[in-house]
Amino acid sequence: MxxxxxxxxxxRRHFGKGGKFERLHPFFESIESIFFxxxxxxxxxxxxxxxxxxxxxxxxxxxxxxxxxxxxxxNAGYQSQLATGQPLSLIxxxxxxxxxxxxxxxVSYVVGFFWEIIFAVVRKHEISExxxxxxxxxxxxxxxxxxxxxxxxxxxxxIVIGKEIFGGTGRNFLNPALTGRAxxxxxxxxxxxxxxxxxxxxxxxxLIDSFTSATPxxxxxATESGGVEQVLMDKGYxxxxxxxxxxxDSIGASSTFLCIIGGTFLMxxxxxxxxxxxxxxxxxxxxxVLLNLFAASTSMPYLSLNPLYHLLIGGSAFGIAYMTxxxxxxxxxxxxxxxxxxxxxxxxxxxxxxxxxxxxxxxLAILFMNLFAPLLDHIEIKLRLRRRIPNV
Amino acid sequence: MVPVHxxxxxxxxxxxxxxxxSSGLTKPAHVAAVPERIPFVKPRLRVKVxxxxxxxSLLFExxxxxxxxxxSPGGGKVVKIGLGPRRVIQExxxxxxxxxxxxxxxxxxxxxxxxxxxxxxxQAIIEGGLWPLIRMLPxxxxxxxxxxxxxxxxxxxxxxxFHPRPEIFLNGREDLFxxxxxxxxxxxxxxxxxxxxxxxxxxxSEFEDLITHTYRGDYPAHDAGVLLxxxxxxxxxxxxxYIDAQDLLxxxxxxxxxxxxxxxxxxxxxxxxxxxxxxxTRIGVPLRHLMEDRAEEGDIRCIAGGILTGYTSSKDSFLxxxxxxxxxxxxxxxxxxxxxxxxxxxxxxxxxxxxxAFNRGDFVxxxxxxxxxxxCIACNHCPDVCPVDILPQLTYKCIxxxxxxESLAHGLLDCVECGLCSYVCPSKIELLDTxxxxxxxxxxxxx
Numbered sequence: 001m002x003x004x005x006x007x008x009x010x011x012r013r014h015f016g017k018g019g020k021f022e023r024l025h026p027f028f029e030s031i032e033s034i035f036f037x038x039x040x041x042x043x044x045x046x047x048x049x050x051x052x053x054x055x056x057x058x059x060x061x062x063x064x065x066x067x068x069x070x071x072x073x074x075n076a077g078y079q080s081q082l083a084t085g086q087p088l089s090l091i092x093x094x095x096x097x098x099x100x101x102x103x104x105x106x107v108s109y110v111v112g113f114f115w116e117i118i119f120a121v122v123r124k125h126e127i128s129e130x131x132x133x134x135x136x137x138x139x140x141x142x143x144x145x146x147x148x149x150x151x152x153x154x155x156x157x158x159i160v161i162g163k164e165i166f167g168g169t170g171r172n173f174l175n176p177a178l179t180g181r182a183x184x185x186x187x188x189x190x191x192x193x194x195x196x197x198x199x200x201x202x203x204x205x206x207l208i209d210s211f212t213s214a215t216p217x218x219x220x221x222a223t224e225s226g227g228v229e230q231v232l233m234d235k236g237y238x239x240x241x242x243x244x245x246x247x248x249d250s251i252g253a254s255s256t257f258l259c260i261i262g263g264t265f266l267m268x269x270x271x272x273x274x275x276x277x278x279x280x281x282x283x284x285x286x287x288x289v290l291l292n293l294f295a296a297s298t299s300m301p302y303l304s305l306n307p308l309y310h311l312l313i314g315g316s317a318f319g320i321a322y323m324t325x326x327x328x329x330x331x332x333x334x335x336x337x338x339x340x341x342x343x344x345x346x347x348x349x350x351x352x353x354x355x356x357x358x359x360x361x362x363x364l365a366i367l368f369m370n371l372f373a374p375l376l377d378h379i380e381i382k383l384r385l386r387r388r389i390p391n392v
Numbered sequence: 393m394v395p396v397h398x399x400x401x402x403x404x405x406x407x408x409x410x411x412x413x414s415s416g417l418t419k420p421a422h423v424a425a426v427p428e429r430i431p432f433v434k435p436r437l438r439v440k441v442x443x444x445x446x447x448x449s450l451l452f453e454x455x456x457x458x459x460x461x462x463x464s465p466g467g468g469k470v471v472k473i474g475l476g477p478r479r480v481i482q483e484x485x486x487x488x489x490x491x492x493x494x495x496x497x498x499x500x501x502x503x504x505x506x507x508x509x510x511x512x513x514x515q516a517i518i519e520g521g522l523w524p525l526i527r528m529l530p531x532x533x534x535x536x537x538x539x540x541x542x543x544x545x546x547x548x549x550x551x552x553x554f555h556p557r558p559e560i561f562l563n564g565r566e567d568l569f570x571x572x573x574x575x576x577x578x579x580x581x582x583x584x585x586x587x588x589x590x591x592x593x594x595x596x597s598e599f600e601d602l603i604t605h606t607y608r609g610d611y612p613a614h615d616a617g618v619l620l621x622x623x624x625x626x627x628x629x630x631x632x633x634y635i636d637a638q639d640l641l642x643x644x645x646x647x648x649x650x651x652x653x654x655x656x657x658x659x660x661x662x663x664x665x666x667x668x669x670x671x672x673t674r675i676g677v678p679l680r681h682l683m684e685d686r687a688e689e690g691d692i693r694c695i696a697g698g699i700l701t702g703y704t705s706s707k708d709s710f711l712x713x714x715x716x717x718x719x720x721x722x723x724x725x726x727x728x729x730x731x732x733x734x735x736x737x738x739x740x741x742x743x744x745x746x747x748x749a750f751n752r753g754d755f756v757x758x759x760x761x762x763x764x765x766x767x768c769i770a771c772n773h774c775p776d777v778c779p780v781d782i783l784p785q786l787t788y789k790c791i792x793x794x795x796x797x798e799s800l801a802h803g804l805l806d807c808v809e810c811g812l813c814s815y816v817c818p819s820k821i822e823l824l825d826t827x828x829x830x831x832x833x834x835x836x837x838x839x
Contacts, residue, residue: 001729033764037731040761041724044825046700046811047693048406048721051739051746052818053763056732057771060745126764170767170819269744273772327770332786334772381786388781391530391630391805 001035008032026120030127058129060271064262065136065252065322069105071245072252073097076144079198079248100199101251104139104151111152112138115159119168130169130176130328134158137177137322140252141315141363142184143196150188154180174370175329178363185363193359197248215249216242216313217352217359220302228305232313242312253318256311263321272325275334279341280320284310286342287349302353310349319348319362329370333384336376344369396587396622398609401779402812405740406553406699407754408663408719414560414670423466423654423676424485425451426712428476429696429703430524432533432832435462435481443470448495448521448652451484456839460534463521463652465676465713467492483710486676499650505574513578513647520646522653525639525713526579529617529632530805531835544576545619545634548588548595548603551611552698552810554661555717559594560670561638561657566598569637572644573602576635587619611700612779617808621780630805638716642675658711662699663756664688664720676710682718683707691723693759700811724758731762742773742816766819774813774823780806784813784823791830804831 014020015028033055042049077097081088086096112135120127138155158180163172185192197215214222216237223231232242241247245255266272288307295303311317324330324344331340344365351361358364427435434455439445445464454460468489474482498516500508514537517523526544528535535541549558562569576584587605588595596603605623607613616634624630635643638657645653654674660682661668667686679694695702697715711718736746740755748755774784782803790799804827813823 029764034730034732036727036729038761038764039725039727040764041693041759042761044814044822045702046815046824047695047702047704047759048404048699048757048815049760049762049820050743050816050818051731051736051741051748051762052743052816053732053820054766054769054818055763056745057769057818059732126766128766130769168767170769271745271771327772330770332770332772332775332783381783385801385803388801388803388806389624389630390627390801391803392800 004035008036023121024117026125026127027117030120033126055129057271058133060269061133061266061322062136064265065133065140067258067262068140068252068255068318069101069136071255071258072140073101075246075249075254076100076199076251078246080144080200083198084200100144101139103148104142104144104146104251105136107148107151108135108139108155112155112159115156115164119164123168125168128169130163131159134163134176138180141177141181141250141318143192144199144251145196146184146191150184150191153187154184156180157183170328173329173374174367175323175326178323178367182363182367197250215359216247220305220309220313221352221356221359223301226301228301229309231301232309237313239312242309250315253315256317259317259321263317263325266321266325272321273327273330273337275337276324276330276341277320279338280324280345281311281341283342283345283347284316284349285345287346291349291353300353305353307349310352314352314360314362316348316360316362319366320345323362323366324369329373331373331377331380333377333380336373336380339376340369340373343372393603394605394623395590396605396607396609396613396619398607398613398618398622398779400777400781401610401613401618401810402742402777402816403551403610404553404699404757404815405754406663406757408554408661408665408668408721408756409754410554410556410659410661410668410670412557412560412670414563414657414672417671417673417677417681419488420674420677420681422471422485422487422678422710423674424483424678424710425462425465425676426483426696426710427452427462428480428482429712430462430714432456432531432835433460433462433524437473437481437484439464439470439473439484441470441473444468445470445486446493446495447654448497450521452481454524457536459518459537460523461518461521462524462713463495465652465654465674467494485710494651497646497650497652500647502571502574505571505578505647508578510578513575516647517575517643520652522639522643522646525643526633526635529620529634530630530807531831532809533835535631535633541580541582541631541633542629543582543632544580544584545616545632546573546576546584546586546637546640547614547616547619547634548586548599548637549592549614550636550698550716551589551614552700553611554659554719555698556638556657556659556670558588558592558637561641562595562598565641568641568644568648569599570602571648572640575643575647576640580633585619587614587616589614611812612808612810615779615808615810617806618779618810621806621808639714656711656716658682658715659717660686660720661717662695662719662721664690664692664722665718675713678710679705679707679718682711683720687720691725693721693723695719695721699757700815701809722756722758724760728760742777743771743818761820763818763820765821768819768821771818773816773818777812777816779810779812780808782807784827785821788821788823788826791826796830796834799830800834804834807831 077093116131158176162176162179267274347365348361435452447467449464466486471487472485476482524534585604590608642653696705739746787802
C-alpha cells in the first residue's frame with residue numbers, strides 16, 4: 001500500500017491543475033479513490049456522514065454478479081466442449097470458457113470506461129460507478145458467440161444513448177445494459193437470436209450429430225402439441241437442469257439458482273428493492289395462471305405451461321434479480337415499485353407466449369416499464385401529496 | 393397526554409455520549425455574544441470596543457426590527473468585536489469584572505404575572521433581550537411580538553447527539569420551569585403544549601400536570617416541528633411558536649429576578665473529549681475554557697451545538713445563546729485505505745451494507761464525507777428516515793429546477809432541518825443544505 005500511495009502521490013501532479021493531463025483528472029481520481037478514499041471533510045451540516053457511498057453500493061452488486069460470471073465461463077466452455085465432442089473435465093472447460101467470455105467482458109469494460117471518461121472529462125465530474133455494474137451486466141446477457149465488435153457497439157449504445165446523453169448514472173431512465181442488448185437484438189438479429197447460444201471452436205472439430213442448441217424458450221415457443229413441460233423433458237431439460245442453468249443460453253443469465261442467491265443477498269443488504277422483486281414474481285405467476293385458465297385443448301400448448309416454469313426458463317430470474325432492481329430506472333416510490341414489478345412480470349409472460357418473434361420477453365418488458373416508471377411515480381406522488389396538510 | 397410515536401427518524405449510533413454527571417466550571421475570564429450564529433438576525437452594533445457594559449446592557453439589535461434586542465451575557469469591558477468576511481459580526485467579547493454589575497429590569501411575582509397585561513409581559517421579555525428564544529415554525533425565526541400563536545410548544549430534551557439531559561438541567565429548578573409555563577400561558581390564547589420523552593420518567597412524574605405530549609421514537613422525535621407535524625389538524629396550526637425547555641428557564645429567571653440570566657447547563661461530548669459530562673457554566677463561555685485539558689490530542693473538529701446541526705467553530709470561539717453542547721469529533725481529513733471495500737464491522741451506516749449491521753455498539757465517527765458526490769441513485773434512504781414524510785430527493789430536484797410551488801407542495805416548509813437525509817445519502821448530496829437554503833430564500837422573499 002505504501003508503494004501504491006507513493007505512486008499515486010508522484011503521479012498526481014500530472015493530473016492536477018496545470019499538469020500535462022489535467023483534463024484526465026476524473027480518470028486519475030476514479031482509479032485512486034478505489035484504493036485511497038477521499039480526504040474530503042464535510043463543509044455543510046450534518047458534520048458526520050454515513051459510511052456507505054455509491055462506490056460500495058455498486059461494488060456490492062458486482063460482488064453478487066461474480067458467481068454468474070464464473071458460472072457463465074464454466075457454462076459457455078461446457079456447452080462448447082459438449083457440442084464439439086471434447087473432454088468435459090473442469091480444466092479444459094474453464095479454459096475454453098475463459099477464452100469465450102473474457103474477451104466480451106474486457107471489451108465491455110474498456111469501451112464502457114472509455115465513454116464514461118470522455119463524458120466525465122467534458123462535464124468535469126467524477127466517474128460514476130454505475131458504469132462498472134452496467135459493463136458487468138452487459139456481457140452476462142450476451143450470446144457467447146457474439147462478435148467482439150458487436151459487443152463494443154452494443155455497450156457504446158447502452159452507455160451513450162441509454163445513459164450519458166441524459167446526464168449519466170442517476171439521470172438515465174432506461175437500463176443501460178438492456179438498452180445496449182436491445183440495440184444489438186434489433187440491429188443484428190442474425191448474431192443475436194436463433195442458433196447463437198453455443199460457441200464453437202474456431203475451425204476445430206465439427207458439431208457432433210446429436211447436438212442441439214435450442215434454448216428452453218425456443219423449445220417452449222415452438223412446441224405445437226403436447227405439454228411444453230414434457231417436450232422440454234424429452235429434450236433433456238429436466239427441472240434441476242433448468243434450475244441450475246447448465247444449458248446453452250446467454251452467458252451468465254441461465255442459472256435461476258444463482259439468481260436466487262444473488263437476489264436474496266441484494267435484498268437482505270437493502271441494495272435491491274424487495275418490492276420490485278416480489279412484484280415481478282407475483283406478476284409473472286399471475287399472468288401464467290391467467291393464461292392457464294384460457295388454455296384449451298386446441299390452443300397452443302405454451303398457454304398451459306405451469307407458471308413456475310416461467311421463472312425457471314430463460315433470463316427471467318436474472319432480469320428480476322439484477323435488471324428490474326436497478327433503482328435509477330425503476331420508480332422511486334414504494335407503491336409504484338410493486339406496480340412496476342407486477343407489470344414487468346405479467347408483460348414478460350405475455351411477450352413470451354404471444355409474440356413468436358421474441359422468445360425472451362423480459363428484456364422488452366423491463367425497457368417498456370422503464371418508460372412508465374416516471375408516470376407511476378407521478379401518480380403515487382400526487383396521491384401522497386394530497387394527504388398532506390398544506391404548509392405554505 | 394397525547395402520545396406521538398415517530399416511526400421514522402434514526403438514532404445515530406455514535407460514540408462519545410456525555411455521562412449524567414454534572415459539575416460547575418470556574419468563572420471564565422471572558423464571555424461573548426455570537427451574533428453570527430443566530431439565524432436570520434441582521435445585527436446592528438450598539439457598543440464599541442472599550443465600552444463598559446453591565447450584565448443585561450444592550451449589545452446589538454436586529455436591523456429588521458430594532459425593538460428586538462440582544463443583551464450582554466456578562467459585566468465588564470468590551471475587548472473585541474470580531475468581524476468575519478464581508479464584515480459579518482462574529483462575536484462581541486466581554487472581559488468580565490471580578491464583581492459584575494447587573495442592569496435592573498422589570499421583575500414579576502406570580503401574582504404580578506396573573507394580573508399583568510399580556511402586552512406588558514411581552515414588553516418585559518423584549519426588553520430583557522430574550523424574545524428571540526421564542527421561535528416560530530416553520531422558519532424558526534423569532535415571531536412578531538404583535539401576533540399571537542395558535543399554540544406554544546415547549547420541547548423538553550433534545551435527542552440530537554449530544555445535548556444536556558432534561559432531568560439534569562431541570563434538577564432543582566422545577567419551580568422555575570412551572571413559572572416559565574405560566575409566562576407562556578399569558579402569551580397565547582391557545583394552549584401551551586409541553587412535550588417530553590416517554591423514556592424520561594423523572595421529567596414525566598415531576599411535571600405530570602404540565603406535559604401534554606409524550607414522544608417515542610428516534611431522533612428527531614423531540615423537535616417541535618415533528619410534534620406539530622404529527623398532531624396538527626389544520627393549516628392554521630403551521631405558525632406555531634416553540635421554545636426549548638432550558639431556554640424557558642432563562643425566560644422564567646429573567647421575569648422572576650428582573651436580571652438578565654447567565655446560567656447555562658452545557659455538555660462536553662464527542663469521542664475526542666475525555667471528560668464527557670454536563671457542566672454548569674454561563675452563556676457565552678469560551679470554548680477553550682470548556683475544553684481545556686478535557687480533549688484528546690489530534691486533529692479535532694469543534695462543533696458548537698449538536699453533531700447534526702451545530703456550527704463548526706474554531707477553538708477561540710464561544711458558545712452562543714442557543715448552543716448547549718460542545719461536541720469534539722476527529723476531523724477525519726486523511727485518506728482511508730480501501731474504505732469502500734472493507735467488511736466494515738466498525739463502520740457506522742444506516743444501510744445494511746456493512747457488517748456493522750451485526751454490531752450493536754456505538755461507533756467513533758469522524759467528519760470525513762466518506763465518498764464522492766454523485767447524482768441521486770434513488771436508493772430511497774432519505775424518505776425512509778425523514779421524520780415528516782417529505783421525499784427529500786424529489787423535493788431537492790424540485791428546488792434545483794426552481795419549481796418553488798412544487799417544492800412547497802412536497803412539504804418543504806414542514807422540513808424540521810434535522811439533517812438525517814444528508815447523513816444517510818450514499819451520493820453525498822447536500823440535501824439539508826439545499827432544503828434549508830430554499831426555505832430561507834422563500835422566507836426572505838415573503839418578508
